Amino acid sequence: MVTGRRLGDRLVDVLLWSILALLAVLSLLPFLTVIARSLSSFVAVTTNQVSFWPIGFNVDNYVYLMRDNWFVNAFAVSVARVLAGVPLTLLLIVITAYPLSQDRLHMPGRTVFKIIMLVGLLFSGGLIPIYLAYKSLGLLNHFAVLVVPGALNIFLAIIIINFFRGLPQELSESAMLDGASHFDVLFRIFVPLSRPALATVALFSAVGHWNSWFDGIVFVSRQELWPLQSYLYVQVTTRNLNRMVEVERNQSRQAGVLDFAQATPEALQAAMIVLATVPIILVYPFLQRYFVTGLTLGSLKG
Amino acid sequence: MGSSAVSRTEPMIRRRSVAERRPAFGVVWGRHWMLYLMLAPAAVWLVLFHFYPLWGIAVAFLDYSPFRGVSGSPYVGLDNFRRFFDSPDAFSIIRNTIFIALAKIAMGQVAAVAFALTLNEVRVMLFRRMMQTATTLPHFISWVLIGGILIEMLSSDGVVNRGITALGGQAIRFLGSAQLFPWTLIVSETWKEFGWNAVIYLAALTAISPELYEAAGVDGAGRWARTRHISLPGITPIIVLLSCLSLGGILNAGFEQVLVFLNPMVYSTGDILDTYIYRVGLLGGELSLGAAVGLFKGVIGFLLILLSYWLADKLANYRIF
Structure with a gap:
């Protein structure tokens, strides 16, 4: 009887493991299709032969993209955006979080400031007023519009506020008795002690900047200032619209008319998507180490 | 005195x-x-x-033109709101927004909880970590990239439809059929986010005392009974909390995803408030109409956020500061 139960348990285990493995494969398969397309020959892609494995393997698409000025430029804008945006976000969050986390200090106006900040961040006048305001501030078509308006993220700020709150009070108290100022306490004691939390914030902010595209298409009309993801948005949606008229294309295909000149370069777009994903894959191991910290610090105050 | x-x-x-x-x-x-x-x-x-x-909110009450400016544009009261709510689009846009958002929350939470409970049954740490690595990855990839991949996969001659026709089925128009489009959004969002949403549940599951499971085992509780009576109640407060908090974002309905997939064939079931504001208001140049719809969305959305935080405080004892 005992062995019978064990056997049943084993079977359940096998079943559960298979379901989980299937889900994991489903999560990754779409990425396999795009990698396969990016490495296949032009003809194999346009005639829909490629599924999960490259057909007519070559790296021409990648070579071509390296020489495509628009693509290289968009990639550089995205990199610049991360390099400028992350330090700005870290600095702004750290200096804002410190006063808001020192609950033991009597500081008139702190609660009011917190409420104003929450209302400001949660109530939005909508896209049109924001567009008009940025326009009147001269921010349209300016690199700053990509990094400055999003500099203070409420959820990342809360992670740091709560982390600062958890640091032992004696540290700052004794330092201040020795004559240290609040700036000293913040930058010489709090910041070095908060490395894991700051790393979490830096990584999430970097991923957020890399993945943003809506601000690019709304506030930037000069193509040389487009981040990579905004550039790709235009490519992807244009292709989607083309797909919607593909019924006609299919008919011409059945009639034996293959118009390569009009076919949009699917393989090239696949290579762009792969290259835009690579930076995320590179930081992903670090992200994984920190995202539980981020979650438990931010959303579940213990 | x-x-x-x-x-x-x-x-x-x-x-x-x-x-x-x-x-x-x-x-x-x-x-x-x-x-x-x-x-x-x-x-x-x-x-x-x-x-x-916030001064730009004034545009919602004006017949605004960029050339005349705010001070030079005539005041029209609530005309812009009336124009939106009298149009046949208003009802379907609000219905689409709420339906897509609620279905995403419901399906997303069920999938994440089921996945976390299943993964929690696995005791081999290496396997667990591999499964989590694979399933959380899509969360960190933007909707533009995911959209670019899925649009190709789901097109009439994409991988999915080639598989269906190879099995003798009829090709399905996932993105071009108004009937199917919302479900394409809902299922793809669930696919992208279930692994990430499960992270928080898995963290909570590890906090449940092993003694509870042992005691239940002594009393003869099987695996299913332990999952049903210990694991699930153990994470119920977090399910309640996350459901409350997601209520605040109902009017957003996952704007970026919808904007990537939306096309003229499916406006009737796929157009939501934000895509309407962007397309008609900003791209179409109807700034006053867009501002009015935006203000409507902003006010209701803010009230929903307050309600969601209030509910989270009442039901799950959660405060953000």
């Missing part, structure tokens, strides 16, 4: 509160001016990017 009693006690109360509870502002300022200095950049930033734009 009454008045003299009041005038005698009032200064006393005030003096005591000044002496014992509140140091004079000058003293506070002398000691903590640096704290105020540290808040100054955030204050300037808030004013510039969150409060200054």
Whole structure:
């Protein structure tokens, strides 16, 4: 009887493991299709032969993209955006979080400031007023519009506020008795002690900047200032619209008319998507180490 | 007599509160001016990017044209709101927004909880970590990239439909059929986010005391009974909390995803408030109409966020600060 139960348990285990493995494969398969397309020959892609494995393997698409000025430029804008945006976000969050986390200090106006900040961040006048305001501030078509308006993220700020709150009070108290100022306490004691939390914030902010595209298409009309993801948005949606008229294309295909000149370069777009994903894959191991910290610090105050 | 009693006690109360509870502002300022200095950049930033734009709300009540400016455009009262709500689009847009959002929350939570409970049954750490690595990855890839991949996969001659036709089925128009489009959004969002949403449940599951499981095992509870009566109740507070908080974003309905997939064939079931504001208001140049719909969305959305935080506080004892 005992062995019978064990056997049943084993079977359940096998079943559960298979379901989980299937889900994991489903999560990754779409990425396999795009990698396969990016490495296949032009003809194999346009005639829909490629599924999960490259057909007519070559790296021409990648070579071509390296020489495509628009693509290289968009990639550089995205990199610049991360390099400028992350330090700005870290600095702004750290200096804002410190006063808001020192609950033991009597500081008139702190609660009011917190409420104003929450209302400001949660109530939005909508896209049109924001567009008009940025326009009147001269921010349209300016690199700053990509990094400055999003500099203070409420959820990342809360992670740091709560982390600062958890640091032992004696540290700052004794330092201040020795004559240290609040700036000293913040930058010489709090910041070095908060490395894991700051790393979490830096990584999430970097991923957020890399993945943003809506601000690019709304506030930037000069193509040389487009981040990579905004550039790709235009490519992807244009292709989607083309797909919607593909019924006609299919008919011409059945009639034996293959118009390569009009076919949009699917393989090239696949290579762009792969290259835009690579930076995320590179930081992903670090992200994984920190995202539980981020979650438990931010959303579940213990 | 009454008045003299009041005038005698009032200064006393005030003096005591000044002496014992509140140091004079000058003293506070002398000691903590640096704290105020540290808040100054955030204050300037808030004013510039969150409060200054609020003047633009006025556009919702004007017949605005960029050439005439705010002061030169005629005031039209609630006409822009009336125009939106009288149009046949209004009902379907609001219905689409709420339906897509609620279905995403429901399916997303069920999938994440089921996945977390299943993964929690696996005791081999390496396997667990591999499964989590694979399933959380899509969360960190933007909808533009995921959209670019899925649009190709789901097109009429994409991988999925080639598989269906190879099995003898009819090709399905996932993105071009108004009937199917919302479900394509809902299922793909669930696919992208279930692994990430499960992270928090898995963290909570590890916090459940092993003694509970042992005691249940001694009492003869099988695997299913332990999952049903220990694991699930153990994470119920977090399910409640996350469901409450997601209520605040209902009017967003996952704007970026919808904008990537939306096309003219499926406006009737796929157009949501934000895509309408962007397309008609900004791209179409109907700034006043867009601003009116945006204000409607902003006000209701803000109330929903307050409601969601209030509910989270009441039901799950959660406060954001």
